[in-house]
Amino acid sequence: MHFLSTENWSQEDLQAILEQADQLKQQPMNDSLKGKSIAMLFLNPSMRTRTSFQLGMQQMGGIAIVLQPGKDAWGIEFNPNVIMDGEAEEHIIEVAGVLSRYCDLIALRAFPSFTDWSVDREDKLINALAQHATVPVINMETIVHPCQELALMQTMQEKMGELKNKKFVLTWAYHPKPLNTAVANSAALITTKFGMDVTLLCPDEHYLLDSHYMSKAQEFAKTYGGKFTVTHDINAAYKDADFIYAKSWGSLDFYQDPQKDQAHRKQYQHFTVNQEKMALTNNAYFSHCLPLRRNIQATDAVMDADYCVVLDEAENRLHAQKALMLKLLNK
Amino acid sequence: MHFLSTENWSQEDLQAILEQADQLKQQPMNDSLKGKSIAMLFLNPSMRTRTSFQLGMQQMGGIAIVLQPGKDAWGIEFNPNVIMDGEAEEHIIEVAGVLSRYCDLIALRAFPSFTDWSVDREDKLINALAQHATVPVINMETIVHPCQELALMQTMQEKMGELKNKKFVLTWAYHPKPLNTAVANSAALITTKFGMDVTLLCPDEHYLLDSHYMSKAQEFAKTYGGKFTVTHDINAAYKDADFIYAKSWGSLDFYQDPQKDQAHRKQYQHFTVNQEKMALTNNAYFSHCLPLRRNIQATDAVMDADYCVVLDEAENRLHAQKALMLKLLNK
Amino acid sequence: MHFLSTENWSQEDLQAILEQADQLKQQPMNDSLKGKSIAMLFLNPSMRTRTSFQLGMQQMGGIAIVLQPGKDAWGIEFNPNVIMDGEAEEHIIEVAGVLSRYCDLIALRAFPSFTDWSVDREDKLINALAQHATVPVINMETIVHPCQELALMQTMQEKMGELKNKKFVLTWAYHPKPLNTAVANSAALITTKFGMDVTLLCPDEHYLLDSHYMSKAQEFAKTYGGKFTVTHDINAAYKDADFIYAKSWGSLDFYQDPQKDQAHRKQYQHFTVNQEKMALTNNAYFSHCLPLRRNIQATDAVMDADYCVVLDEAENRLHAQKALMLKLLNK
Numbered sequence: 001m002h003f004l005s006t007e008n009w010s011q012e013d014l015q016a017i018l019e020q021a022d023q024l025k026q027q028p029m030n031d032s033l034k035g036k037s038i039a040m041l042f043l044n045p046s047m048r049t050r051t052s053f054q055l056g057m058q059q060m061g062g063i064a065i066v067l068q069p070g071k072d073a074w075g076i077e078f079n080p081n082v083i084m085d086g087e088a089e090e091h092i093i094e095v096a097g098v099l100s101r102y103c104d105l106i107a108l109r110a111f112p113s114f115t116d117w118s119v120d121r122e123d124k125l126i127n128a129l130a131q132h133a134t135v136p137v138i139n140m141e142t143i144v145h146p147c148q149e150l151a152l153m154q155t156m157q158e159k160m161g162e163l164k165n166k167k168f169v170l171t172w173a174y175h176p177k178p179l180n181t182a183v184a185n186s187a188a189l190i191t192t193k194f195g196m197d198v199t200l201l202c203p204d205e206h207y208l209l210d211s212h213y214m215s216k217a218q219e220f221a222k223t224y225g226g227k228f229t230v231t232h233d234i235n236a237a238y239k240d241a242d243f244i245y246a247k248s249w250g251s252l253d254f255y256q257d258p259q260k261d262q263a264h265r266k267q268y269q270h271f272t273v274n275q276e277k278m279a280l281t282n283n284a285y286f287s288h289c290l291p292l293r294r295n296i297q298a299t300d301a302v303m304d305a306d307y308c309v310v311l312d313e314a315e316n317r318l319h320a321q322k323a324l325m326l327k328l329l330n331k
Numbered sequence: 332m333h334f335l336s337t338e339n340w341s342q343e344d345l346q347a348i349l350e351q352a353d354q355l356k357q358q359p360m361n362d363s364l365k366g367k368s369i370a371m372l373f374l375n376p377s378m379r380t381r382t383s384f385q386l387g388m389q390q391m392g393g394i395a396i397v398l399q400p401g402k403d404a405w406g407i408e409f410n411p412n413v414i415m416d417g418e419a420e421e422h423i424i425e426v427a428g429v430l431s432r433y434c435d436l437i438a439l440r441a442f443p444s445f446t447d448w449s450v451d452r453e454d455k456l457i458n459a460l461a462q463h464a465t466v467p468v469i470n471m472e473t474i475v476h477p478c479q480e481l482a483l484m485q486t487m488q489e490k491m492g493e494l495k496n497k498k499f500v501l502t503w504a505y506h507p508k509p510l511n512t513a514v515a516n517s518a519a520l521i522t523t524k525f526g527m528d529v530t531l532l533c534p535d536e537h538y539l540l541d542s543h544y545m546s547k548a549q550e551f552a553k554t555y556g557g558k559f560t561v562t563h564d565i566n567a568a569y570k571d572a573d574f575i576y577a578k579s580w581g582s583l584d585f586y587q588d589p590q591k592d593q594a595h596r597k598q599y600q601h602f603t604v605n606q607e608k609m610a611l612t613n614n615a616y617f618s619h620c621l622p623l624r625r626n627i628q629a630t631d632a633v634m635d636a637d638y639c640v641v642l643d644e645a646e647n648r649l650h651a652q653k654a655l656m657l658k659l660l661n662k
Numbered sequence: 663m664h665f666l667s668t669e670n671w672s673q674e675d676l677q678a679i680l681e682q683a684d685q686l687k688q689q690p691m692n693d694s695l696k697g698k699s700i701a702m703l704f705l706n707p708s709m710r711t712r713t714s715f716q717l718g719m720q721q722m723g724g725i726a727i728v729l730q731p732g733k734d735a736w737g738i739e740f741n742p743n744v745i746m747d748g749e750a751e752e753h754i755i756e757v758a759g760v761l762s763r764y765c766d767l768i769a770l771r772a773f774p775s776f777t778d779w780s781v782d783r784e785d786k787l788i789n790a791l792a793q794h795a796t797v798p799v800i801n802m803e804t805i806v807h808p809c810q811e812l813a814l815m816q817t818m819q820e821k822m823g824e825l826k827n828k829k830f831v832l833t834w835a836y837h838p839k840p841l842n843t844a845v846a847n848s849a850a851l852i853t854t855k856f857g858m859d860v861t862l863l864c865p866d867e868h869y870l871l872d873s874h875y876m877s878k879a880q881e882f883a884k885t886y887g888g889k890f891t892v893t894h895d896i897n898a899a900y901k902d903a904d905f906i907y908a909k910s911w912g913s914l915d916f917y918q919d920p921q922k923d924q925a926h927r928k929q930y931q932h933f934t935v936n937q938e939k940m941a942l943t944n945n946a947y948f949s950h951c952l953p954l955r956r957n958i959q960a961t962d963a964v965m966d967a968d969y970c971v972v973l974d975e976a977e978n979r980l981h982a983q984k985a986l987m988l989k990l991l992n993k
Contacts, residue, residue: 029366035691037717047404047426051396051433055368058394063720065713068403072730073709074953083957085838090953093965094972095709098952101977102713176416290429291405291421295414303424310425315432360697378735378757382727382764386699389725399734507747621760622736622752626745634755641756646763 002130002137003324004123006146006186007216011193011224013327018154020323021316028319032331034061038105040140041095042068043125046109048290048314049140049147053107056322065103069095078125092125096132104329107138111180117255121210136328138321145182148289149190150320155313156243159285164195165226166242167282172202173297174271178250178261183289185213187245188228192220197227201237203268206251234271238280246273246288246297273298278307287313333461333468334655335454337477337517338547342524342555344658349485351654352647359650363662365392369436371471372426373399374456377440379621379645380471380478384438387653396434400426409456423456427463435660438469442511448586452541467659469652476513479620480521481651486644487574490616495526496557497573498613503533504628505602509581509592514620516544518576519559523551528558532568534599537582565602569611577604577619577628604629609638618644664792664799665986666785668808668848669878673855673886675989680816682985683978690981694993696723700767702802703757704730705787708771710952710976711802711809715769718984727765731757740787754787758794766991769800773842779917783872798990800983807844810951811852812982817975818905821947826857827888828904829944834864835959836933840912840923845951847875849907850890854882859889863899865930868913896933900942908935908950908959935960940969949975 006014038057042050050066057064067073076095077088084091099106108129112120123143130137139146156163168191170184184200188209191198198217202208208230221228231237238244254261272295273286286302287309294300302308325331337345369388373381381397388395398404407426408419415422430437439460443451454474461468470477487494499522501515519540522529529548533539539561552559562568569575585592603626604617617633618640625631633639656662668676700719704712712728719726729735738757739750746753761768770791774782785805792799801808818825830853832846850871853860860879864870870892883890893899900906916923934957935948948964949971956962964970987993 035721037720039713042403045402045404047398047400047421048429050404051370051398051430054396055394055433058368059366063717065716067709067713069709071403071707072704072733073707073712077956081957081962084955085958089955090709091956093956094952094954094976097973098710098976099713101973102717102980290425292425293415293420294408294422294424295412296416300412311428311432314425314429318433373734376733376735378729378731378752379760381735382701382729382761385727386725386764389699390697402734621756623756624746624751625739625753625755626743627747631743642759642763645756645760649764 001328003146003328004126004130004137004139005144006149006190006193014150014153014193017150017320017323017327018157020326021150021154021319024322025319028059031061032326033057033329036329037063037065037103038107038325039065039067039099039103040107041109042066043070043110046140048317049109052318052321056318056325060322078128092128093132096129100134103135105136105138105325106133107140109140110142112143114178114250114258115256117252121212138324138328141182143180143182143185144189145186145289147317147321147324148183149186150324151313151316152187152245152287153190153194154316154320155287155309158312159309160242165197167199167240168196168243168245169199169201169237169241171237171244171246171273172207172271173246173248173273174265174269175248175293175297176262178254178258179248181209181249181252183247184209184249187247188213188217189220192217192226192228193224195224195226199237200228200230201234202232203271204232206253206264207249210252234277235280238277241281241284244273244278244281244284244286248297272296273302275299275301278302283307285309290314332659334477334659335457335461335468335470336475337480337521337524345481345484348481348651348654348658349488351657352481352485352650355653356650359390362392363657364388364660367660368394368396368434369438369656370396370398370430370434371438372440373397374401374441377471379648380440383649383652384471387649387656391653391656409459423459424463427460431465434466436467436469436656437464438471440471441473443474445509445581445589446587448583452543469655469659472513474511474513474516475520476517476620478648478652478655479514480517481655482644482647483518483576483618484521484525485647485651486618486640489643490640491573496528498530498571499527499574499576500530500532500568500572501576501578502568502604503538503602504577504579504604505596505600506579506624506628507593509585509589510579512540512580512583514578515580516540518578519544519548520551523548523557523559524555526555526557530568531561532565533563534602535563537584537595538580541583565608566611569608572612572615575604575609575612575615575617579628603627604633606630606632609633614638616640621645663990665808665990666788666792666799666801667806668811668852668855676812676815679812679982679985679989680819682988683812683816683981686984687981690721693723694988695719695991698991699725699727699765700769700987701727701729701761701765702769703771704728705732705772708802710979711771714980714983715802718980718987722984740790754790755794758791762796765797767798767800767987768795769802771802772804774805776840776912776920777918779914783874800986800990803844805842805844805847806851807848807951809979809983809986810845811848812986813975813978814849814907814949815852815856816978816982817949817971820974821971822904827859829861829902830858830905830907831861831863831899831903832907832909833899833935834869834933835908835910835935836927836931837910837955837959838924840916840920841910843871843911843914845909846911847871849909850875850879851882854879854888854890855886857886857888861899862892863896864894865933866894868915868926869911872914896939897942900939903943903946906935906940906943906946906948910959934958935964937961937963940964945969947971952976
């Protein structure tokens with residue numbers, strides 16, 4: 001059993017993880033994973049993910065190993081049947097095989113390459129790892145970020161209780177560079193799976209999410225009794241919202257041309273979360289996965305407000321991932 | 332309670348830490364910090380600091396997390412109320428907030444930028460971290476290096492017993508590059524606070540320390556019954572010294588122009604610690620915080636002599652920092 | 663007692679480590695090294711070595727510290743009596759001294775510089791570390807790779823039982839870049855010490871190993887009742903082989919001129935391990951130390967075959983190094 005995306009996980013199984021996470025928040029230390037270990041492969045930087053997994057594993061008696069292939073470890077080839085005459089010194093088949101012999105869990109962070117979305121959308125790296133690993137694999141962010149989803153849901157349940165038909169606004173936010181769509185994809189998947197009324201707010205059609213995630217969100221909304229709508233109207237989106245979730249992401253239309261995206265998005269610098277917009281809501285909470293650029297994606301006033309729960313969500317990464325590891329190791 | 336500088340710590344509290352450190356040196360293993368954790372942020376390289384904190388925390392049952400913002404973690408903005416359109420991806424407010432949720436202690440190494448001393452002397456990074464953290468913050472070297480101070484004092488007390496009115500010489504040493512003044516500032520603060528007769532030896536007025544540390548050293552000398560004098564006369568300084576402490580540092584006068592400093596200091600290559608100078612002392616011990624360039628700052632003969640206690644001081648980093656962590660966590 | 667090379671270790675002592683390794687493979691967790699620690703210095707990348715040592719130490723209750731001098735720690739000078747006016751900020755004398763105060767074991771990975779083999783063959787870095795350390799030093803690959811040897815022997819004994827006079831073929835393999843000879847040197851040393859009939863297969867006389875390892879292999883073959891022969895004939899080498907061990911290495915003749923080596927070796931791209939060659943053997947096993955470039959050094963078909971034991975060998979790194987640490991610490 002891998003944790004590559006929540007897409008194929010049932011609401012019930014996810015809810016069980018969230019409840020376990022709540023218990024671990026009350027009682028953080030145990031010896032459930034004594035003798036167990038996790039290997040964490042980071043192809044990109046990390047602060048929260050790295051700290052919370054390292055800490056979480058050790059708080060349950062286990063061992064966490066951090067590796068940075070291409071920096072402190074060898075570069076990895078992820079494509080099958082390749083003549084490896086490039087930069088990579090070893091194949092994911094061996095990396096997965098060796099780490100499966102050493103460790104009980106393998107986690108990978110591998111952001112998309114931002115060269116060709118038709119390739120990146122297949123999420124080949126984590127899938128290759130999962131295919132060749134003989135232990136559970138955890139996605140620490142690729143083109144989705146399912147661990148962030150767990151933390152978001154735990155936070156919303158803490159703050160708002162039952163989430164069904166609560167209005168959740170996923171708003172695009174300005175950032176000088178085009179970023180990964182992973183957290184946006186993930187937020188759309190998980191909130192619809194929990195029956196929320198979800199509004200995706202983005203400045204224009206260039207900032208829609210990949211059709212796969214859009215249609216999955218539609219499907220989940222239908223199945224779980226919520227809604228999934230798209231708007232470019234800021235006021236309409238914020239109105240009566242219960243939860244504002246901001247994230248900046250790059251346009252898939254300009255994916256191979258980040259400068260075009262940067263030129264295009266300049267007109268959307270007002271897509272920042274500020275107090276005026278928050279005043280339109282139903283006393284909504286505000287959150288963001290972090291890292292966040294203050295006074296770009298959200299103002300200081302919003303970040304410092306009582307309704308801002310970014311630290312709660314970040315903290316819940318720890319608890320939710322501990323519950324996830326227990327689940328994957330049948331503890 | 333933070334440990335940003337010893338400046339506002341009483342001699343009594345510091346002495347209590349040193350005594351605890353001595354006990355931990357005898358009995359290094361315990362479970363006092365089981366379930367506790369420290370997050371260590373390194374903006375600069377480290378060998379002793381990193382190893383001794385990681386080891387010390389784990390020897391007391393706790394967990395140590397090492398992060399390198401800008402390398403393996405996201406770059407950090409330290410200034411308040413900034414529109415974050417530069418390189419930094421997140422603000423110290425969130426970094427401090429998140430790490431305070433995860434860990435029981437946060438430690439930071441952040442050398443000055445060597446561009447503008449009038450800015451660097453305010454030590455904004457560690458102060459911003461301390462302001463926003465809700466757990467104790469430890470300075471692992473900024474413009475002072477208080478952990479090194481503890482190790483130095485523990486070493487001197489081991490070797491010389493009561494330190495009051497012992498002659499301590501802090502000598503500038505040649506090095507091809509202008510370095511941080513932190514250890515020099517720290518040595519001046521702590522030795523005067525323990526009532527030693529302190530001589531600051533530097534080649535000319537360009538290598539005086541910042542006025543804040545000079546006047547604090549004067550004030551402590553007065554309060555605690557010692558002396559603080561400055562000289563450029565090598566023979567006078569070494570004469571009758573009980574302890575020679577070498578360190579190279581950059582001139583604050585040439586702070587924005589390292590090449591000017593390098594050109595100016597070339598005439599001072601004789602500011603190396605050698606056996607001839609050590610022969611002028613009262614059988615003094617010699618130490619240095621390390622790293623040290625052999626045959627530049629001190630000769631092989633000095634480094635290999637019985638009176639050289641650099642390894643003792645380095646070892647005491649471990650014991651003193653363990654005592655410090657216990658103190659900050661009220662254990 | 664250091665573990666710099668197996669050269670001066672007796673077959674009996676090595677066999678005892680291998681038997682301990684087998685036991686640890688059955689029963690991986692224990693508290694034998696509670697309170698002990700290892701400092702690991704990596705001057706080059708690592709995946710298996712780093713993971714297996716970190717894991718192994720912690721699985722026995724100890725603490726593992728990873729340092730990367732020149733990256734996250736200070737650059738190190740290894741030559742004695744040098745005026746340190748270059749890049750290195752500290753000397754191996756102090757590094758060895760300090761880490762000996764902190765830790766119970768010190769391990770070093772330091773690949774040769776590929777500038778002058780007459781210098782590199784003296785293996786000065788690890789020898790300087792061993793000279794100045796007061797705790798056991800472990801070689802994590804310099805110009806030999808003795809930890810890999812242990813894993814290889816454990817794997818062969820598991821698969822083939824008694825190894826005396828079994829035919830072991832160490833074959834040079836194509837790789838676009840000239841690599842370290844360490845694993846080849848090591849394989850020649852250890853297999854002859856266990857009385858195997860060893861064939862070194864390389865494309866021409868430019869790819870012979872250093873005379874020291876060639877003559878040691880001859881000497882061990884004589885002492886322990888095996889053989890050590892060199893051939894450039896692929897078919898003759900593979901015929902009746904019991905174990906094929908592939909490794910690519912750079913020519914010592916072209917050591918200062920990697921482009922010359924690359925030009926020369928282009929004609930030897932058929933030095934890949936494939937199924938046709940494996941069919942010539944006595945149902946031989948195949949292994950490699952990893953990392954391996956698929957379809958360069960060995961084909962996918964070989965790597966995915968049942969007779970391929972690369973993962974077993976990689977796994978045994980963990981068990982063998984745990985046994986080694988216990989031996990060095992007299993546990």
